[in-house]
Every structure is written in structure tokens, then in C-alpha cells.
Amino acid sequence: MELVCPAGTPAALRAAADAGADAIYCGFANETNARNFPGLNFSPKELAEGVVYAHAKGAKVLVAINTFARAGNIDLWRQAVDDAAACNADAIIAADLAVLEHAAEKHPERRLHLSVQAAANSPEAIHFYADTFGVKRVVLPRVFSVPEIAALNRDIDVETEVFVFGGLCVMTEGRCSLSSYATGKSPNLTGVCSPPDHVDYREDKSGRLLAQLGGFTIDSFEKGAPAGYPTLCKGQFSAEGRTGYLFEDPVSLNAFELLEDLSKAGVTALKIEGRQRGKAYIAGVVSGFRRAVDGLTTGADAGPAIAALKSFSEGGRQTSGSYKKTWR
């Protein structure tokens, strides 16, 4: 299985290539990609240099142009596709019909991957994208259990890529407007979720730290305890007279234990989340999973390397998410 690793900066790209990534995904520094954070992402020149570096290390570069193009301004997205092709990127990852159509028409020689943001969660939807745009690989929305992925792979002719580590969307990717409801900025429209400029921390009378997003208090921490980031779907809410993590606990995905099952289910590529993360995260997680993937054939134990990644997970807590049916 191919190990697909994130890079938010040229330094992270080099770190991922050095740590043994088979492929590295990244995006341009604008709203065309779903990690549109200040100080992150690539200029066309940086991307071109990154591609040269990655190729020298035997790694591919996949460019995420996976937000939905703004009405009246689609050319920004089309330009991003053209730039990615000009930089000799190995594949383009897209979700919007307009972006997919442009890539398929203007760059038919370039591999096209369907972004998780397209939320293609049935063989029919995947056939549609494959037949219409020549999509070669689909990044699966995090709604499937492993047996369901195996069944899906029997029904489709394209490759599948699944998330194995990092931040975990609880809502179906590409079908969530919670962030824009609270803040006006959304993954689909602006490429951000729960954006930092809408986050506020304040102390209540008892000294507890309250975390707010868009003015809504969605988490609280004991005095002196480490404060988590108020991502909307991992906040605390009250419903039915009870208060707690209604949608999901503050946890991160780690599907290490399921790698063999995913391989048997016919998965082609394993994806690590975290384009917003620093070099230490990239180097640590990529080398850990490199060892884990290689261990599937060599039998070498990657357990300790993976256990060391716990500190990279939200609140130090991990889940195998939807891959186990009980998660639902």
C-alpha cells in the first residue's frame, strides 16, 4: 500500500520525502485547497521545486485543489489546476464538478484523484466520477467500516485511498456547514474549519478556561489543564439534560491496528492527515507509518514507533473511527 503524507510547507514536504513517503499531498497558498491557513501552503515556484525534490527521493506529489470554486471566479481554481500540471505534479485531487471538468478536459494525461470533499460514498457515485472525468482514485469519506470498504472495492474499478492517522472529521466531509454557521467560514467555501481568528479563550469565575468559537462556548478546561482547540464537532454541548461531547470526543484517528485488514480490503493508499502540522509531526508520523506499512510484508514490529505517535493526537486520545461499525 502507498503511504500518502501531508505537507503544508516546502520544509514539511522534504521531511515527508526523507521519512519515506510514497506520495506527498499539498496545496497552493489560497482558497483553492481545504487547508487554507495563513503561513501555509505553496507558491507555484515552491511546488515545482518540491516536485523535483520529491521525485529525486522516489515520491510522488499530489496537489489538492479541493474546495468548491467560488461563483464568478472559477478561473482561480482552473489556474491552480494548470499550475499543478505545469509543476509536473503527479496527480490533482479535486472535488468540485467544475474543477474536475477542467482537469479532465485540459490535462487528460494528468492523474485525477477524487477528494474526500466530494463525499463519494457509493459505487454508483464513484462510477459516475470515474466514467465522467477519468478519476483514477477516490479518497473515501470517513463513513465506512473496513468490511464495507472491502465490499466497495469489489464493486469499483478505481483505486481507494483511506485516512489512517490524524484529525478526524466526524461529519461527512464536504457535507458540513457547521463552521460557516458559527463563523461564516467553511471548508467547502473558504477551505477552513473552525478558523483560529474566530477562537477565543476566557476564564469563568471559578477559574475554568472556556473555549469559544464564533462566540459560542463549546469546551471548558480545568484551571491549569491543557486547553484543546475548539473544533466545532468535537466540542461539548448539552442535549437531553446532559452535557458532553455530543458529536465526538476530542480524539484523533489512528487506524494502525487495521492496516492489514485495510490491505486485505483492497485499499491502494493510506493517507495521513495534517497539512497544518509542523515538521516534527510529519517526520514522526511518516516514519512510524513507513515502518508499519513495511512491517506488513517484513513482519517487523512497528508497535513502539506507532505508540510514540500518541502525543501527536488530540488530547493524546485515539480512535479507529468509522472503520469499526460500533463507532456509529
Added chain:
Amino acid sequence: MTATKRIELALGPCFFNWSVDQFLDFYARIADEAEIDRVYLGEVICGKRMPFTDTVWPQAIERLEKSGKTVVLSTLAQPVNKRERTILKQQANYDMPIEINDMSLLPSREARPFTAGPFLNVYNEASLAFLSKRGAIAWCPPVELPLDSIQQIAALVPEVEIELFAFGRLPLALSSRCYHARAHGLSKDSCQFICERDPDGMDVATLDGKRFLAANGIQTLSDACHVAALTADHLHTSGIQRLRLSPHMSDMVAVSNAFREFLDGALDAAELDAQLERLALPGPLCNAYLKGEAGWKKTSLPA
């Protein structure tokens, strides 16, 4: 000069787990009393609910069509299993108008006319033009899409009718996890259909008790009730032909008739708000998505 066509009113599909009797009474009243031109119906949110309401739809369709309303079958937004996928394929071949809420259905519909529903990610003119070539004759934009974007798209793709989500709790998110089940300590597979307890969704508040969201099985909605109080003139200028009202337990006949009066100029925006607020709405009014701002806010819209 061409005469401007009357802005129509549509009733959207009901997102909630209502009983058979509730549905039949509801659609009978809509048929007899509501100023509604078009009705979308069918289970959109949860395939597990489908067996319970299967008997509703043929009766409701007949009743509504008899009263002269256009009826559109709205389809499941997130099909997951084989049974749901089979149902979708059958629905694609029904000889009646349908609304597509997931790309899964596009190949089966094979370029026959359909409405592109608000759950599809259509955010720009090229995406809508793409769907138009494959049969889309009407489009209800995603709720977070600002009015100026809708206006630009309408101008560039005039062949598709545009229907604006104009009333009700905003459909914000879908998940594979059922939050009703989770809140009650159950799993999705053994949910006991507990979502039936909340016919307008389960209220979700913040830690300081502020109303915020509403859960409806695998769906998350806004707590606030969106009201697009845009005048008929403004809608015409924006290229919008129809408003969609999303069903709630509030008196939907009164809601639709208030909107009709507003569109006909008998009420102004403030009077529409005031009339609606007297109707036991599920949440406070909001509308700021139309201006590209945080959706929960209430802002003044241009007249």
C-alpha cells in the same frame, strides 16, 4: 417588456421522523389549505426510517396532485447500503419529477429532468451548467451559498430554475453516526428510532446554555430558523423563481400563507417576521447566510 412571473412557493421534504398519521394529516392540510405550488416529499435523511413511511407517499402524492400541486419525489441524501442504493435506482426510473440529493443518482437518472437538491455541492456556474447538461432543470442551492453567488450563477445559467431555501432550520451537516442514538446511549444499528421524539430535531445548546444546533439522526441542523424575507422584486432581480419552505411542526399552512402575502406585497419584511414569530417556530429567526456571514445571525436584507 415581459411580464414578470409570480414567485412560486415550494414545500421542501420533511427532514424529521414523523409518524404515518402525522404525515398524512400534514399533506392533507397542505393540499387543502396552503398557498403552495410545489411539494417535495420522501425520506431524505435516514434509510432506516423508510419502511415505516413507505405507505405515506402514494397517498400523499395523490392527494396533493388532486389539489393541483406539482409533486416532486426527493431522494436520500446519503445512501449507504445496498437496500438504499436499490431504492434510489428504482426512484430514478419513476415517471415523476425527482430531486437528486446525492451524486449516486446521477447516472441512473440518465439525463432525464431532475431538480438538483441542496445537499449536492453545487457552488458555481460551471457545476450547475454541468448538471444542466445532464438533466437538471431546477436547483436549490446549498444553504451556505451567499445570495450574490446565487445571483451570479442565475445570470450565467438562466436555463435552470432557482429555488431558494427560505424557511426552516438549516440543514448543516450529515454524518454516518447517529447523534440521536449517541445522545441516548444507543448505537445507530439499535437506535429504537428515538429520533421520533423530536419532530423538529433535538435541541443542542452550548456550555453556557445558548441555543445553537439541532440533531436529527445522522443530520445536524441549525437551532435558528432561517427566513429569507426577500421581496418578489429582489428575487426577480436575483434570478430566483421559487422559495422553499422546510416543514416543521409549526403551522405550515400559516407559514406558507404569510410568505404568499409577503411575496404579493401585502406584508413587508418586518410584518412577515412578526407573523412567523407568532407561530411557535423551532428557533429564533436567522438569515445571515444570504449575506455570506455566519448563518445563525439575523441581519437586515436589502428590500
